[in-house]
Amino acid sequence: MLSMNLTSLQKSIITTQELYPQNSAYNLPYLWHLTGNINIESLKNAIELVFNQHDVYHSHIEDNHLVFESEQHFTPTIMKLSNRKTTEFKSQVLHYVNTLANTPINVKKYPLEQAIIFVNTESSNECFLFLNISHMICDVYSAYQLFSEISTVYNGGRLKAPTQFNNANRDLNTSRKKRALSYFKEKIKNITSLSQKGLQTTNAPRQDLEFHIDLEKVNELINSTKKSEFEILLTFYVLFLYRLTGQNNIIAGIPIANRRTTDKRTHGCFVNNLPLITTVKEENTFNELLNQVSHELHYLLKFQTFDFVKNISQLTSKDLSFVNNSVTLYKKAINFNFDHVKCVNISLPQKSLMFPLAVEFENANNNIIVHMQLDNEFNKQITTKLFKSITVNSDCDKTVQEILYECNSEISNIIFHQENSNYLRDSNTVLRNNVLSLIKAVTLSTPNHIAISDKNSQITYIELDKISTRIANTLSKLNNKYIAVSMEPSISLITILLGILKAHKTYVPIDKYMPNKRKKVILDQLPDCPIIADYSNAIFNGHLSITPSEVQQLLLNNVFTVNKESDIAYMIFTSGSTGIPKGVKVPFSALNSLTSLINKN
Incomplete structure (x- = not known):
């Protein structure tokens, strides 16, 4: 046998x-x-x-x-x-x-x-x-x-000689394997994982998207750059991953044919999934990014029989998880060619995901069809719009920043006027023009602009959005309605404040430098209220006291909650100069009115 x-x-x-x-x-x-x-x-x-x-x-x-x-x-x-x-x-x-x-x-x-x-x-x-x-x-x-x-x-034709059992376990010759090891060792030396950061696997079922992109646009770029169809489409995909994840280091899984000329008719599983590793910079033009992607793809094709997983111990001592996404091109339609018979391929919905994201380009009947399998938490309309917008707005001399600014504007309009999503995640709730949606709109239009800075550091809008949303997920696990915060003004304070609002909780500010007696009077009116503080104090006894660093350590996966107009955004206490300080509940409707007025002016 x-x-x-x-x-x-x-x-x-x-x-x-x-x-x-x-x-x-x-x-x-x-x-x-x-x-x-x-x-x-x-x-x-x-x-x-x-x-x-x-x-x-x-x-x-x-x-x-x-x-x-x-x-x-x-x-x-x-x-x-x-x-x-x-x-x-x-x-x-x-x-x-x-x-x-x-x-x-x-x-x-x-x-x-x-x-x-x-x-x-x-x-x-x-x-x-x-x-x-x-x-x-x-x-x-x-x-x-x-x-x-x-x-x-x-159709009545004859087949050539049958193919025999063929071993797909091939390796490069010694000199080429040495070059492959050197290439991949250099590519992975500064990364901690081969899984693309920002693409998280969840328990949500798979969903399949199918849409067309402009073939004329692709051919225009092919003619002007002299690159292949796959190199152009792969660069679109790299931009898509960059916009989707907010990461500069992009790792795309490329299923390489891994076939010699003599194996073209041989059936089996020869495909070899290799990581294409590239760095996206906003100042790069599309043409510069395309050349970079083309350069890396050339090496993968050169080393297509290199078994990355098998040789990982020779590349690094780090425990690297493997690629978590895939992109490929079908150069012709997935179909039969029967005489006098019309064949229509029907996509079958599959529940299981091979990767959190997989994209297949199919060149069929002078159309490029994009088949996308992804986590069901992604918003279909916005995901489709993003990818199509990238293809339409990409031009050789445009920078990455210029391309994505135009894409972000188009997506922002969809989200602002129709449905909100957590960075392409579905919330199934229509947003009003409130403070959170305003921040979300700015994040989508200028994700890498500086949102907050202090004397020690600064963060961009996309970083602010991600951190505050993860904080919201952590705080949503608490059963308490009110969350008190007593901290120095800082980036951390703003991220926690936004996290509280996103978590559907009520923010209670307590001045760090007010007398302890007044702090105690306020906290006594909020039994079991957690307090996030950057200092310790005996008056916090009896309350769940959390430091900002502990909040960071508890961060979990992204979840986004939309607040109603009637929900309480924050509760501010009076000075207490004429008696006991009294808490004044300020609903989102009041906060929204304030932010709308400021925004108009």
Whole structure:
């Protein structure tokens, strides 16, 4: 029985399935609606012949090896359904295949592929074709070859000699491997993780976006820069990551074909995901960033057989998590080319995420379709608008700052007038023109401008937004309505104040230098009220006392809460000169009126 060692990618698939048995991210499901003069028997025979032509489709995993079972023979399934209406027929098919697409293929048991032809007994001129293959034995390049060969056989053509079991575990020759080690060692020396910062994995389900971008714009940039289509699209993606995460260091996962010329017809999982590491500076022009991206991509293609994970110990002693995003280009449509048959590819919603963000560009019928899989917490409308806006506003001589300023303005209009999101996160609540939405609008239009500075440091609007939102998440865990704060004026004070408002709590300011007697009178009126203070004091006994540094240590994931007009923004106490200090509750409506008036003037 033939067997083959697993690649790093294949090992990661097994690990994922063992840790998350319900994760179907490594299924490759495809569905087509076929109409016209369809020969069902010829279609079945073509699929059967092609799958049985290649050794890899007769395999399973056993003892960390890909084992070939020569005696196995794969046969597609024909499922007959009776529906007079196409809509009912499609509904039945989608219900069935959605379950299969979201059920992990058991890689330890043959077969690792599924093929079903759904026939409507009430109509001979339509059917649905469903293929579902484990990524363990098939990458996108193999899938294209598979579709092409099925088309050839269906149309009466002949296939070339069958491909044999081929080991995807290749390595560079000694001198090139040495250069690869030197290149990657230099690229990662100043980073602590290969996962893109700002892209966080959550428990939210996956969502799929699909939209078109301007092919004419892409061709215009190709002609003026003499770069490839993928280099242009990859630079768009780098700008998108930069805008999305607010990080200068961008790490994009690039699935490289990892095929020699002799392997072009060989089916299997050869793809090698390598990190493209680049630095984005706002003063760089689009053309300068494009050249930088092109330069790094050149090295990845040069070292495409380099197994990064396998050689990580030779690169660094740091424990680096691997890339958490992916971008690739399909140079032609994901489709068949059957004679006298129209084939329409139907996207299938998958619940599991392979990465927090994955983008696939498909060049189909003179259009560039963007397929985006991402966390369900992202706002669809704003995410789509951002990416399309980047493509439209990118010009060779424009700086990154100029491009993103125009993008931010467009996005800010959507958020300010329609829905708010936490840096593209959905809140499902319409915002009014209040202090928080004003700060959010400024953050989106000028994210890297200085928001606050003191004698020690300064922070940008995007840093202020992120820190205060994370503080809000921490404070939202507290059951208390009021939160007292007694601190020196500082950046930390402003971030905590905003965090309190975002957390749907009421801010109670207490002057650090007022007499202890008055502080105690105020706190006695707020039993169990936590106090955030940059000093210790005996009068805080009986209250949860938190220092600013402790607030920072407790920070969790981003959550955003929108306040109602009637909610209390803060409570200010009177001087108490004529008696006991009395707390005056100031609602958001009053604060909003004040900020609107200031903004107008």
